[in-house]
Amino acid sequence: MTLIVPIGPQHPALKEPENFMFEVKGEEIVDVNIRLGYAHRGIEETLARRNYKYNIYLAERICGICNVVHSTTYCQAVEQLAGIEPPERAKYIRALIMEFERIHSHLLWLGVAAHEIGFDTLFMLAMRDREYIMDLRELISGGRVHSGTNTIGGVRRDVRREQVPVVLRGLDKLEESNKYYLKLFQNDRSIIARCANLGVLNKEDAIKYSTVGPIARASGVKWDLRVDDPYGAYPKLSFDVITEDGGDVLARGMVRLREIIESIKICRQVLKEMPNGPVRVPVDIEIPPNETVERTEAPRGELIYYLRSNGSDVPERVRVRTPTYGSFAALKSMFTGGTVAEIPIVLWSIDPCFACNDRVTLVDPKTGMVSKLTLDEIRRLRR
Amino acid sequence: MNSNEVAELLKAKVDETKIVNERCLFATSDKKRLKDILEALKSHGVTRISTITGVDNGTSVELIYHFDCKPTLLNLKIFLAKDDLSVPTIIDLFPGAILYERDIMESFGVKVEGHPDPRRLFLPDDWPEGDYPLRKDRKVPTA
Secondary structure, three states: OOEEEEEOOOOOOOOOOOEEEEEEEOOEEEEEEEEOOOOOOOHHHHHOOOOHHHHHHHHHOOOOOOHHHHHHHHHHHHHHHHOOOOOHHHHHHHHHHHHHHHHHHHHHHHHHHHHHOOOHHHHHHHHHHHHHHHHHHHHHHOOOOOOOOEEOOEEOOOOOOOHHHHHHHHHHHHHHHHHHHHHHHHHOHHHHHHHOOOOOOOHHHHHHOOOOHHHHHHOOOOOOHHHHOOOOOHHHOOOOOOOOOOOOHHHHHHHHHHHHHHHHHHHHHHHHHOOOOOOEOOOOOOOOOEEEEEEEEEOOEEEEEEEEEOOOOOOOEEEEEOHHHHHHHHHHHHHOOOEHHHHHHHHHHOOOOOOOOOEEEEEOOOOOOEEEEEHHHHHHHOO | OOHHHHHHHOHHHOOEEEEEEOOEEEEEEOHHHHHHHHHHHHHOOOOEEEEEEEEEOOOEEEEEEEEEEOOEEEEEEEEEEOOOOEEEOOOOOOHHHHHHHHHHHHHHOOEEEOOOOOOOOOOOOOOOOOOOOOOOOOOOOOO
């Protein structure tokens, strides 16, 4: 007999609402179904009703965590539509802030993942370090979370010379602590016990289901748009594409931690090699009919924007495919064969960008009996 | 494959190609030749679909399939007349498209033939039948 375990729309591992129906046989998961849309705000439709300038800030608000990559992708797409090229210095500043974003996003992942496996000291350390990078973001862009830096034709704020040593010091501090986390993920017995061989996605399935970002790279797929389809300043920056072969939660964590080290490397190179010059060019936003596709490597993987212009200052159509949406098709392969207790950490290992709460409902399909579990109960279950 | 190689591969199967740059091109075809195109792509090692975009241009619904041809992005356009909004599923060849097809079904009212799970994805359960939110001719219900 199988039971349906609905997880969400309010769920312990995620900070936004989404619904997963796990079909379980005893402890074993035999199937999973997903129901999206609880955080659907109709942004694609709204984007097609406002002018290109307003849309920068709306695009930035699609996601709170990876907002700069949204506004960068949107601005790059509009620049392509209008046939203009932003100044070199602006491209470097965009790369710097996008890498800051990757670092803070991966550190946030580390913190919550540590919390999910009951390692709250690591959660606090990761959140402490994330604060360093948030401060640097604030220093460069004026905003801790939403930067508002990007604009069509470049960026709105320059990086001042006196800010550079402050950023470099912050990066040194982050690098040091990140090396320690990496060591933990390689050696700590409790992390290995809670993460190794869980939620395994093999390379074939990662390719078959078109997964993106760290999930694909943790399954051995070497694919990173910063290298494979480079944009902005990335063709001039050198770094390694990180891959792991395990395909499990541990490998996904390792990929993210090692990517932080690479991002720090990129930030240093940007600060060293950033050319002087203007940071924006003027743009006429009445764009003749045209269409374009722009994609970038967000912290969670490929982010893709399709834009069509119609001659006015309002786009005809904007389509956004966010990275988490790109990886959902592989959920079944990740969960099938696993156990109920590992649902929170495996779900979180996807680093899903929608959210959560603290309740699980168990339904017996034969009797229709419903029972609810609190967050504490599900935590006890997995111990 | 770069843009020219992709254009060469699909030459006989598409009506029009527009090469944007060496890593991006648009191509236009129709649903009868869709399977042929997919098979040709698949046999040349293309496995990734990035997404499917729907656009209502007033007279027809355009579906744009975005394929990653390592490193080129192929944007394949299919026009569907509004009185025949059906298209065969592509998930037998590209299983990654399973959610994107559900997305275009509920947003544009496109019927994806052969889709194993044609339920709603984003829209709420009490959303009215036949009300497709991204269609241009949609009448916004008044309270």
